Amino acid sequence: MDAIRVSKVEHVLCTKNGSTLSGTIHLTAHHLIFRYDGGKENEMWVPYPLISQVTRLPQTLQGQSPLTVHCRTFETFSLHFSAESDAIDVFESVKELTVATSVFQLYAFFYSPNPPLPTSNGWSIYSPRDEFGRMGIGTRTKAWRFTDVNKDYSLCPTYPAKLIVPTKISDTTLQYASKYRSKCRIPALTYLHWSNFASITRCSQPMVGITQNRSIQDEKFIEAVFQTHVSPESRVSNTIVYGATTTNLIIDARPTANAVANTAKGAGTENMDHYKDAKKVYLGIDHIHAMRESLAKVVETLREADTLLASINSDLSEQVSGVSVLDRGALRRSGWLRHISAILEGTVLITRNIHINSSHVLIHCSDGWDRTSQLSSLSQLCLDPYYRTLKGFEILIEKDWLSFGYKFLDRCGHLSSDKFFVSNTEFSGSGGGADAAQAFLASMQNRFTSQNHVKETSPVFHQFLESVRQIQRQFPERFEFNERFLHQLYYHTYSCQFGTFVFNCERERKVGDGSGPPPCDRTVSVWDFLNSPSEMEQNLNPSYDPSLDDRASRAPGADMGVLTPNPKDVRFWHELYGRTDEEMNGRQIPVAVRPELVGPIEGSEDDPVNRASTPSNVPLPPSPSKTPMSNSQPLPRNPPPNPLLDSDELSSSVPELASLNISGSNRESFRPFSSTSSSFSMKPQVPSSNSDPSQPSRPLAISKAQEFFVGGGVKSVWGKLSSNASAAFSAVQGAYDGVARDLNTRSGPASPVPSKSEEMNIRSHLPSWGEEAHTISSSSSPPSSASFSLPTVRNPWATVNTSRPSATSVFSSYENPWGQSEESALTSTSTGGENTTLSSPLPADPTVSHPPTLRTATISRSQSVASARVGGETDADKSSSSSSLSASSDPLGVGLS
Structure with a gap:
């Protein structure tokens, strides 16, 4: 062949597994062969598709030119040539x-x-009619046909020619459902x-999209699948199946974040409001790129x-063998075992x-040929002892991997790429700067070529094995085949010696490109090789005991042939x-099972993907043109315990949000860039003309999806108001103005337990720098309580004199998120020595850490110490010490500790 520049090179040093021996290298049309001198080792035959990377290094000090060859079998060897x-x-x-x-x-x-x-007969070992007839x-x-x-x-095009579907579903329905x-x-x-x-059925993801598309045919299809065991005429025996129809599951193998990303691209996951008698579970198994990187x-x-x-x-003068230098910590950090555990x-x-x-x-993932094939085949391996025999395992691979269209050609990277051949000798020459720059650009171009081809590779079938x-x-006693059989399967998956694992689907194997006989007639099946007597003898498991799979056995520990592996082991x-x-x-260190498994999910309100991908499913502030919601019930003061509480969970705890009707045809379309009715508008609600003007409007709770679009995930007040610094500053200014007005208009005795507004009013008395300090006291404070004074510290936010009318803020037409009007300010009352605090009409921000509420207008150190109950001090000891609170510890008035 023209590609072979040299077919034989003698006196080549080969370094492998820490030892270096001399020999001769031979290049044939399909193999790299290394023959050791004197027959010290067996010949090394390497099919070219097994080579994953070749690196050419600069000459060594001894004048040798090395080549390092990495194989897909995780072997590495170096060839040292005396001539470059x-x-x-x-x-x-x-x-x-x-x-x-x-x-x-x-x-x-x-x-x-x-x-x-x-x-x-390897190409005909699997017959759909025989296998499903079994x-x-x-x-x-008779429920299936x-x-x-x-x-x-x-x-x-990627499915088998023979399909088994529910008898109730016609071919016309299949055409529409597809x-x-x-x-x-x-x-x-x-x-x-x-x-x-x-039954176990498999498919790909539905084309839901952000508009929440539906298919009645698909819904009826899956409903028929989940009812194939209940029709009296569908079975030869009409015996009742105990426990049936209780937990029909739709398994989405992806993490929820991947399902959301696919929704944005027009696909997504099932809306469980439309699928009867079923629940959904997200398994959280990562995509092919994460597996490749791991x-x-x-x-x-x-x-x-x-x-x-x-x-x-x-x-060293003598070669060392048997020394372990492998970093087991780095192996665990790769996440490979964690993926297998999932x-x-x-x-x-x-x-x-x-x-x-x-x-x-x-079962489905995205396209239904990677994670779907893994889960489907492994589940059948555990459920049916037949698939744990040699022939049964071969049929399982033919059915769930080859027939249902796993992309062996793309995932295994059989065609390889120039990217995997690296020459690190560009900078070893003595040329000038221009030559070095050109060599650098050439090397970088070599690194970034063929990326589209490489990104499709992934060790999915390897992960299954x-x-x-x-x-x-x-x-170990439940399998007819041994570890060597699996190892042989892995080797021939990448060797490309047989035609079984070199195509992407059944159509490519049985039809081809039309230019000649189909590939199944031109190549040898791997099963012909593995089923030969010499191979079968080596692949049998001597400890295999088929009696353990007896379905009628009632012996202690009998499992009817169904295995339940430990995911942590x-x-x-x-x-x-x-x-x-x-x-x-x-x-052995048990691998912790990942927490990404989500489910079971019965409806769209429980589905995190629907909440995140469909803006109309999340409580959002309505546009000013919409009718505002009722303000008859106050929102709770205390924030939810989880700062990342989802919108539906928040709706269940807030009555006003739960009463919103935003489902069905009334949902607004997803228009994130609309200036008039954006679903992600952060403006508070503006009361309409028919609303009660005495009741202040309340901003709705913000979900995680809104925080992502508005604040980039930053949990702060500024991210909720605006990304514009000047607008945020104006809002703070307006808040302090409102607090000052509340202070000037207040009258009456101070309550023992101030509300949130009163607490902010106390802080508003911070004097300006150079002014005389104020002392705030209360007649209702206990005798042992010593009042504290605020030192002379100027409020850096007090840009406007509170005695004059405040300047108009950019948020003047909306509700002040901090201040309250005189009419809506809620005060606490004291009856019989018991404090009763009314709820604030404002929703508590779950992303802001609130300071502890002041118990009285005059706060003493003795009260704080007494409430803490530290040590064994008596009440007299606790009330004996008092000190003034220094405002330098709280210059912005954000909280007292």
């Missing part, structure tokens, strides 16, 4: 052979086993439980350990709902990474 030209030729040849422009250039289309494999479709139940609506892949699901991936049956008629941190830690070990060996947590939830609650489960390994480790699959268990895991 050989290193360049090998680097460029491997790059040309690894970076493919078409899937038909991969090894699978050139591989021909010699001798031929004993079996050749579950009981058409025999145990096969449909050929997608026989030519016209309904959904338009409501992302990529037309409608709900389709993937599993029917053997002990009851509970595994990258694991790989980086492994490579750093290899580099450190190689450095130690190069500094997947297993969702698996347990689905398994229990199917087997124990005898209820249905509908590692999750299976976790269950296999917890239940997860460890790194050390065999896959080529390490020991002690090296990677050490002492």
Whole structure:
């Protein structure tokens, strides 16, 4: 081939696992082969698709030119060439052979086993009619039927040709329902439980959008799915299923934040007001990019350990082996085990709902081919012992991964990219500054090329295999296959030796591009290789005990063949990474299950996604043209205990917010940039002409979504008023003006327990700098109470003399959020020695820390100490000491401590 610049290089040093040996490198059309001199080690064969990265380094002091090769099998080796030209030729040849422009250039289309494999039925090992017939479709139940609506892949190109749907749903309804699901991936049956008629169906996210779109066909479709076990004519046996229809679940595998982001793009999640007899749960499993970054941190830690070990060996005369230099803390910080724990947590939830609650489960994520495939296949692995056999596990992968359209080509990155071939020799030359700058730009361009191709890669199937390994480790006697079988599957997922894992969907495998025979006829199936006698002998689990899966067994500890793994008991699959268990895991530390799981959710009022993505679902200040709400009931003074309280939770605690009718057709459309009726306007409500002028208007509570748009998430008064500093200053000025007016118009004796307005009025007596200090006292204070005086401190906010009329504020037409008018000021009364405090008409701001309320107009130190009950002092001791409060500790009057 023209891509091979050099086919053979001798006297090359290969460093691997801390040891360095000499040998010869061979480059073929599909493999890099290293043959050790003297046969000291077995030949190393590396298929080009297994190469994840190649780095060419500058010459060493010994005059050698090294190449570092990283493989997808987590192996790293370095090749040291005596001539730089050989290193360049090998680097460029491997790059040309690894970076493919078409899937038909991969090894699978050139591989021909010699001798031929004993079996050749790998491409037909999975038959939908046989597999779903085994579950009981058409025999145990008649509630489900096969449909050929997608026989030519016209309904959904990424779905299988054979689909199983409820019998009550016609093909016409399927056509309409497909338009409501992302990529037309409608709900389709993937599993029917053997002990009851509970089902697992899978689909993609609904196209809800911020306008809350609906599809009657989709709603009827899912309703029919959740009722497939209740119709008398749907079953051969009409026995009652205990516990059915109690907890039908819609599983949204994503975090709520991801669902909100998809809503902004026109998709989203189900509005549970429209789906009967069901609840929804968010599992909080991160997207493909988070998984890719997490595994990258694991790989980086492994490579750093290899580099450190190689450095130690190069500094010592004798090579060191068996030394663990792996940073286990860095492995845990990668979050990889946390992600696997979240997947297993969702698996347990689905398994229990199917087997124990005898209820249905509908699973989806975004497009329904990544997290959906993981959860669906792992749940079936736990529910059905058949899938824990060799043949059953192969059928499970064919059904839930290959047939339902997992994107192996994109996620595995089979075509590779120039980005993964890095040459760090640009700056080693002796050229001038212009050459160095040009080399720098070339290197940066190399780093940022092919990003669109790389961002689709993610170790989703790898994560599934590692999750299976976790269950296999917890239940070692329940699997017919061993760890080696999983390891072989992982290897051939990336080797591209077989055609099973090199395409994105069933249509691409069975139809192809139309230019020739379909790929299934041109390539060998991986199952033909794994089912050969020599391989099966090595892949069998000697401790497998099928009697433990006896469904009729009532022995102690019997589980009817249904497994319930522990999500916290997860460890790194050390065999896959080529390490020991002690090296990677050490002492077992249980992984805490993540708190992102949200649910069950029965209606839209409980759904955080609907509250965050649909502005009309949150209590918002109405526009001035709207009729204001009633002010007959005062809002509570005390703030909610949670500063991030959601809007619906706040509505349940505030009567006026709960009485608002903002659902249905009366909801305002989402117009965040409208100047007249913006849903996110922060202006207080302006009373209309028919409202009571004596009752002050009250600003509505602000939800988290509003805080995000208005204040950027900053929990402060300024973020709620305005981002304009001058407007905020004017509001504060107006507040102090109102307080001064309240002080001048007050009359009568001071109450023992002042209201919030009285407390602010006391603070308004702060004198200006240089003025004489005032002493505030109360005739109703206890005899032991010593009055305090405010020292001479000027109020920096008092820009206007309170004796003159205040200047007009920009907020003059709205309610002052701090001050109160004389008519609306609420005072407290004292009856029989008991203090009774009326509620303030203003809502307490949950994001502002309120100072403690002054008990009397005259506050003594003795009262404060007595109320605290510190130590063993007597009341006489507590009342013996008093001191004046220095205003320098509170120059702005924001609170007394």
